Amino acid sequence: MANILCVLEQRGGTLRKGSAELLTAARQLADQGGGTVDALVCAAGDVAGLDTLGAAGADRVLTATHAGFAHYAPEGIVATVHSIAAGYGAVLVSATATGKDLAPRLAAALGAPCGMDVTAVSASGDAIRVVRPVYAGKAIQTLDLSGVAVVAVRPSAYTAVAAGKAGAMEAVTVPAFTQRLNVSGISTPEKATLDVAEARVVVAGGRGLGDPQHFGLLEELAAAFGGEAAVGASRAVVDAGWIEHGAQVGQTGKTVAPDLYFAIGVSGAIQHLAGMRTARTIVAINRDKDAPIFKVADFGIVGDLFEVVPALTAAVKAAKGQ
Amino acid sequence: MTYFRKRIDMKIAICLRRVPDTTAKIVIGPSGVAIDEAGVKFVPNPYDEYALEAGLALVGAAGAGETVVVGFAGDSVQETLRTALAMGVDRAVHLQGTPTADGLANARVLADHLRDGGYDLILFGKLAVDDYGQQTGVMVAELLGLPCATAISSLSVDGGVATVTREVEGGVENATCALPAVLTCDKGLNTPRLPSLKGIMAAKKKPLDIVPVTVGESRVTVVSLAMPPERAAGRMLGEGAAAVPALITALTTEAKVL
Numbered sequence: 001m002a003n004i005l006c007v008l009e010q011r012g013g014t015l016r017k018g019s020a021e022l023l024t025a026a027r028q029l030a031d032q033g034g035g036t037v038d039a040l041v042c043a044a045g046d047v048a049g050l051d052t053l054g055a056a057g058a059d060r061v062l063t064a065t066h067a068g069f070a071h072y073a074p075e076g077i078v079a080t081v082h083s084i085a086a087g088y089g090a091v092l093v094s095a096t097a098t099g100k101d102l103a104p105r106l107a108a109a110l111g112a113p114c115g116m117d118v119t120a121v122s123a124s125g126d127a128i129r130v131v132r133p134v135y136a137g138k139a140i141q142t143l144d145l146s147g148v149a150v151v152a153v154r155p156s157a158y159t160a161v162a163a164g165k166a167g168a169m170e171a172v173t174v175p176a177f178t179q180r181l182n183v184s185g186i187s188t189p190e191k192a193t194l195d196v197a198e199a200r201v202v203v204a205g206g207r208g209l210g211d212p213q214h215f216g217l218l219e220e221l222a223a224a225f226g227g228e229a230a231v232g233a234s235r236a237v238v239d240a241g242w243i244e245h246g247a248q249v250g251q252t253g254k255t256v257a258p259d260l261y262f263a264i265g266v267s268g269a270i271q272h273l274a275g276m277r278t279a280r281t282i283v284a285i286n287r288d289k290d291a292p293i294f295k296v297a298d299f300g301i302v303g304d305l306f307e308v309v310p311a312l313t314a315a316v317k318a319a320k321g322q
Numbered sequence: 323m324t325y326f327r328k329r330i331d332m333k334i335a336i337c338l339r340r341v342p343d344t345t346a347k348i349v350i351g352p353s354g355v356a357i358d359e360a361g362v363k364f365v366p367n368p369y370d371e372y373a374l375e376a377g378l379a380l381v382g383a384a385g386a387g388e389t390v391v392v393g394f395a396g397d398s399v400q401e402t403l404r405t406a407l408a409m410g411v412d413r414a415v416h417l418q419g420t421p422t423a424d425g426l427a428n429a430r431v432l433a434d435h436l437r438d439g440g441y442d443l444i445l446f447g448k449l450a451v452d453d454y455g456q457q458t459g460v461m462v463a464e465l466l467g468l469p470c471a472t473a474i475s476s477l478s479v480d481g482g483v484a485t486v487t488r489e490v491e492g493g494v495e496n497a498t499c500a501l502p503a504v505l506t507c508d509k510g511l512n513t514p515r516l517p518s519l520k521g522i523m524a525a526k527k528k529p530l531d532i533v534p535v536t537v538g539e540s541r542v543t544v545v546s547l548a549m550p551p552e553r554a555a556g557r558m559l560g561e562g563a564a565a566v567p568a569l570i571t572a573l574t575t576e577a578k579v580l
Contacts, residue, residue, distance in 0.1 A: 097490040097491060113542045142548075180468070183495055185496055186490060245510040260579040270345055270347060298556045301561070311566045
């Protein structure tokens with residue numbers, strides 16, 4: 001197995017969550033064949049935490065500095081990777097919104113196959129073997145990618161393991177590139193909310209809420225988790241316009257794998273289950289004891305959510321000492 | 323590349339996939355590498371419907387132009403292409419062949435067809451809800467040397483420039499690119515129109531060209547397709563608010579997630 005290049009993501013000089021997990025995936029892959037791991041960081045200036053990347057698994061930390069990297073500049077990252085690609089057997093990125101955009105661009109530029117949104121990556125002879133959910137998690141596909149491969153690794157799929165080395169720092173030159181997509185920045189909502197795909201706890205609501213304003217109950221439960229929880233939703237209520245589509249969990253929404261998932265007034269349609277079945281612990285609260293959601297839930301409560309949820313919110317607050 | 327822009331009207335290609343309905347139950351076929359298609363209802367890929375609507379709306383707003391729907395697949399995709407024609411797309415092209423598991427090999431087939439089409443915009447869904455590959459559209463853009471924005475949830479086109487937003491973790495990314503460009507479309511971009519009865523009748527008379535294509539070598543092998551592990555049966559903790567203390571105990575001591 002050849003050497004691995006990880007293209008890490010940064011925003012405003014801060015490495016994105018998931019960088020250490022990606023390096024862990026790369027380290028395990030490289031160690032199968034005695035290869036090395038390089039981490040590439042493209043940024044407009046200094047990036048905090050580069051000195052931690054060695055401990056996270058990088059043998060070398062390559063920094064590519066260019067004014068054009070103040071915002072996401074895919075053409076510049078592709079040109080940089082292309083210029084240093086010789087000698088790498090695989091290029092790994094995190095399967096974030098940006099990583100999913102970048103991976104196919106890298107694959108096309110390198111003439112390489114692309115494994116998208118994978119939950120495991122390993123060496124299989126001369127090939128890179130990836131495991132990935134398809135049909136929104138209703139089935140699991142295993143692929144062998146031959147030649148140099150570009151792989152986008154799902155951020156939640158690996159737990160960071162400290163490798164205990166110090167990574168050598170090295171600057172790389174950013175080749176001239178033509179910017180075709182001009183990103184002007186990221187607008188953040190006034191009320192900062194955690195993304196449902198990134199939250200440790202997801203509080204999801206469905207049609208059983210009866211009215212869009214009742215999402216307030218779920219927001220209160222989420223708040224009881226002190227910034228660790230996001231509010232999610234079923235397709236039915238997103239399609240009804242009760243909540244914005246970014247909150248949708250399921251086959252035409254997001255696939256999530258939080259530690260704790262509350263399905264509240266969610267019946268458990270097959271396409272919803274597909275998006276949340278890999279959550280570590282699932283709690284279902286529903287008036288209908290025969291709702292399909294109870295078949296995947298670890299813990300179920302049959303009852304009126306308007307009675308159960310406020311009691312649960314109070315109990316979570318008490319348990320957390322608030 | 324030839325992208326003459328003498329016209330002021332819009333010419334838009336929309337690439338379409340045929341996928342199992344999202345409500346379909348998935349059963350692994352005897353090959354062990356693909357699903358059993360028996361009894362499965364197939365529909366246009368939901369994200370491609372946002373691309374179709376965006377294309378139809380833009381040409382509608384421009385007042386003149388052409389929408390072309392392109393499908394690279396086996397013959398069954400013709401039914402899906404007819405659905406797009408019924409929505410109002412002007413003509414369809416069936417790139418008749420068998421896509422591989424290698425997105426880049428498939429993207430080359432599409433890029434070769436689209437290269438000299440003179441399109442202002444080439445639209446895709448952000449992903450197909452079968453293989454979740456999320457790569458073909460971006461690769462087509464790279465192969466054609468065109469700007470590309472992915473998973474867009476808003477779009478306006480003015481003076482040869484597309485202004486888009488796309489959802490990223492914790493916010494919305496704002497970007498622009500010059501036409502011609504490739505865009506992949508996310509939910510939230512629009513509300514796709516339904517085919518009208520008149521549209522369905524008209525679709526029968528619209529051109530559907532069949533172009534046999536050959537796909538290059540695939541560097542991706544499907545080793546297996548399997549069902550995900552079943553979750554162990556859960557436990558009912560009781561009824562109503564009275565069951566909340568038992569839940570808190572279970573989450574604290576058993577699941578250790580509180």
